[in-house]
Amino acid sequence: MPRTIDWVDGRIVMVDQTALPQVRLVIVDTVDGLVDAIRRLVVRGAPALGVAGALGVVLAHRTLDGPGRDAAIARIAAARPTAVNLAVGVRRAAASDDPLAAALTVRDEDIASCHAIGDRGAALLAELCGPGPLRLHTHCNAGALACVEWGTALGVVRSLHEAGRVAYVVADETRPLLQGARITAVELAEMGVEHRVVVDGAGPSVIARGLVDAVVVGADRVAANGDTANKIGTYPLALAAARAGIPFLVACPESTVDPATSSGASIEIEERDEAEVLTAAMPEATRAWNPAFDVTPADLVTAVVTERRVWRPGP
Template structure:
């Protein structure tokens, strides 16, 4: 997608081909800084501390991390240790396990001397596939948005999204944002309501940053404003991404997604979930069995932004103890459809 006027992917190999280069998302939108990851420990830290995030991006970063571990030591012990370390970084997003398994399956039968190069090649292929999957999601979602716009010609199509399911969360295009970008590029007047998405404010900071760089009209709103906008007829559809969809169609996504689905259901607003097959988890029957990550309470208790002189500073916004579950579960019954690389499905599995 577009970053500072140039087509950009969110993860690439370093110039020497032995590491990975990612954007430090903790600094966006205030500073655009690329970080080189040079070993598996750095890749694990980047995932765990959310330098990078989003289910497909976590998987891609972990795949390169495993390749870096094998470049340093291609033994079976190194493979097992790095695989376990990287898998433990984030428990909820299924793409992490999927990507690591693909790399392990590729390298395990090979002699140690061939493993690192094969792992890097498999990580490259994972990235290329993710970009293609997101493009396909966008194309199918574009037809959906064309149909929605045809119902209300002459005014912008208003889409509400939650968290960041854009190209920063994937390798390119994004999931929930892919149809929006393609609709904008096709000349459909699109306006996006961007939930701020507390805690961490991934909507206000990351989705808004993406949309601004691509020239898509948008407005940042408080998380609790979406219901009122739907009640007033100012939302034509909700499109969100997901970290995992279970066998019965339940959707695990950033905390607050369930509330948007409830408001959409009550107001007759279609609620769509965009995902590639790598985010579908047929081995888990329902959302009840998905581990919900409990993150550091400081993510909720503190806010960070620039001061008048441009320096970043953090301020505490509560003196009380906090709890910080990072995800919630939206039951399949609240989902209008799943926008996938195969098409828009009314059920999944």
């Protein structure tokens, strides 16, 4: 699998997340093209969006001048409001005298941080769950395809798998766009990890039946109090994990922790097009709500694992 996103010959090259499991590369050389790719989820996942934001600033500097450049950079940062890494990547590159060098640093830091997150999360699960092969549950996709490579939540799985300590992984389909079925399943199969895909509504029941030892998910934003925003459907897993008495881990880079957001109540939840939910079989008068994320309160989070620390925000 190629890197999810990279800078090659003066252009952004990314794996088209909408085409998976078919691997197709997309080349972006304009700000308009990048904003469209972000909104359509051609590139997705908090860490990958941070790199996209930083590289977008480079495109803006190379193709635009004056107020037009500033407006373009602002559009990149606002393309998806919940994922804090996008705006962080934009700010880092925009504040630099050498935006390309800053953007490549964001890329390289993501690679290093994902490996550190994987190793730290694997060690924590060994401490919490014991040394035996673990039965893990994840939601959406927080793997190499959500980052540059390796991954956050699936980075933990990768580190455990390399140590021979994964029995199997349960992956939720993650409706309505099926990031779990289309993307996480691809990564698990490529790793050679035994896995089962379940519909989102089955996830809490699988946990309640005692079929899972721990839940490991990513995050798009972590508030200062430890509340976490992740793909819609994460909150029910946290409730089920708390009821079952098993660990619920959030794995993300330190840049996803946003001290400027006091709690989950302050996190803007992206509302996506209802067409992603509605089908031709539904009555014409039917409307839909399509929130892209939900918020898990800090008291349901066993630990937030970053490249720098293990933070236990709960009681």
